[in-house]
Amino acid sequence: MRIDILTLFPEMFAGPFDASIIARARAAGVLDIALHNPRDYTTDKHRIVDDYAYGGGPGMVMKPEPIFDCVDAVRPMADAPGKLVLLTPQGRLLNHDVVAELAEEPRLILICGHYEGVDERVRAFLVDDEISIGDYVLSGGEPAAIVLVDAVARHQPGVLGSELSLEEESHAQGLLEYPQYTRPAEFRGMAIPEILLSGHHAEIAKWRRRQSILRTARRRPDLLAKAQLTPEERRLVEEELARE
Ligand code: 6GU
Numbered sequence: 602m603r604i605d606i607l608t609l610f611p612e613m614f615a616g617p618f619d620a621s622i623i624a625r626a627r628a629a630g631v632l633d634i635a636l637h638n639p640r641d642y643t644t645d646k647h648r649i650v651d652d653y654a655y656g657g658g659p660g661m662v663m664k665p666e667p668i669f670d671c672v673d674a675v676r677p678m679a680d681a682p683g684k685l686v687l688l689t690p691q692g693r694l695l696n697h698d699v700v701a702e703l704a705e706e707p708r709l710i711l712i713c714g715h716y717e718g719v720d721e722r723v724r725a726f727l728v729d730d731e732i733s734i735g736d737y738v739l740s741g742g743e744p745a746a747i748v749l750v751d752a753v754a755r756h757q758p759g760v761l762g763s764e765l766s767l768e769e770e771s772h773a774q775g776l777l778e779y780p781q782y783t784r785p786a787e788f789r790g791m792a793i794p795e796i797l798l799s800g801h802h803a804e805i806a807k808w809r810r811r812q813s814i815l816r817t818a819r820r821r822p823d824l825l826a827k828a829q830l831t832p833e834e835r836r837l838v839e840e841e842l843a844r845e
Contacts, residue, residue, distance in 0.1 A: 602757055603633045603679045603708040606746055607671050609650060609715055611636040613743045622761075623754050631757040634750065637675050639667035651716050660717030668712060668723050675710060683708035685728045687719070688742030688749070692731030695749060697772040699732070703749070704756035711749065713742030775828040777821060779812040810834075815841055 606614065617623065618634060626632035640648050643666075651661035676682060684706045693699065703709060712719070712728065724731065734745040754760055761767055771778035782793040796808045817825045818838045825838070 602631065602704070602706070602753070603635070603681065603683070604750055604753075605635050605637060605675050605678070605683065605708070605710045606713065606750075607637050607639055607668065607675070607711065608713040608741075608743055608746070609638060609640060610713075610741065610743055611638055614747065617747045618750070623751055626754040626757055626760045629759055631759055632750075632754050633679075635675075635678065637671055639663075639671040642667045642670040642674060654717065658717075662717055663715055663719040663723075665720040665722050668719065669727060672710065672712075672727060679708055681706075681708040683710040684730060685710045685712070686749075687712045687714060687724060687728040687731045688733075688745040689714045689718070689731050690733050690736075690738050692733040694736075695732050695734050695745075695752070697775075700749075700752040701756060704753045709753070711742075711746045713746050715741045772824075774813070775824055776813040777817045777824070779809040779816070811837065814838060818842060819845075 608614070614634075614636060618627070623632065623634075627634060640650050643649060650664055650667050652664050654660065654662050672685065684703070686703070686709055688711060712723070732745070732749065734748050739745060755767060767773060780794075782797060786793050786798060794808070796805060799805070814825070814828075814830065814834055814837065817828065818841070830838070
């Protein structure tokens with residue numbers, strides 16, 4: 602997958618893209634990331650990328666020309682035209698399904714918004730999609746782009762140790778993940794659940810499913826409402842929550 606990122610602050614990506622999963626995906630050749638600065642596509646002496654809002658009001662707005670010109674230059678840098686995504690708190694909320702959908706694209710071109718926003722003509726006439734990572738305001742789209750790239754990279758073939766870990770993971774089934782333990786089996790008087798030492802794989806799988814369901818019921822009832830549970834599992838939730 603190819604990802605182009607248009608940003609006024611390319612230096613913000615150096616750390617996150619050079620460590621862990623993203624670095625491994627890039628090294629393996631399944632993820633090709635290129636950074637581009639719209640400021641390099643200005644034509645005036647002062648390389649101005651923002652201006653006052655028509656109609657007045659506080660804050661600056663990103664000018665349309667450097668963004669349109671940058672996109673025009675970046676498009677032909679790879680074969681696929683790419684899906685053009687604006688990162689903005691006004692976008693649709695990123696979740697597991699949206700990540701899985703974006704991960705299927707051969708190419709994404711991400712635009713990181715800044716200041717009070719971008720000129721509306723970028724939204725209306727240039728971008729294909731708008732994404733937000735949550736209901737709070739960041740000072741720019743860069744941290745959101747990093748989140749999106751990380752989440753999408755995990756879906757690329759060969760990036761995780763095994764493809765199974767993606768399916769098992771939190772949210773893939775619409776449930777939160779079950780509790781995980783590693784050695785030692787007892788630490789400062791805290792023992793792990795005995796079932797995990799039993800070697801009964803089917804019983805362990807049942808325990809984990811139960812833990813996932815109950816944890817989701819307690820912490821994220823909104824997710825549980827949408828999850829695929831058997832009538833028996835629904836009963837279990839009712840019983841356990843009634844007890845608390
Ligand atoms: Cl994508 N951008 C900004 N500036 N703030 C956000 C966001 C994006 N997602 C949540 N808050």
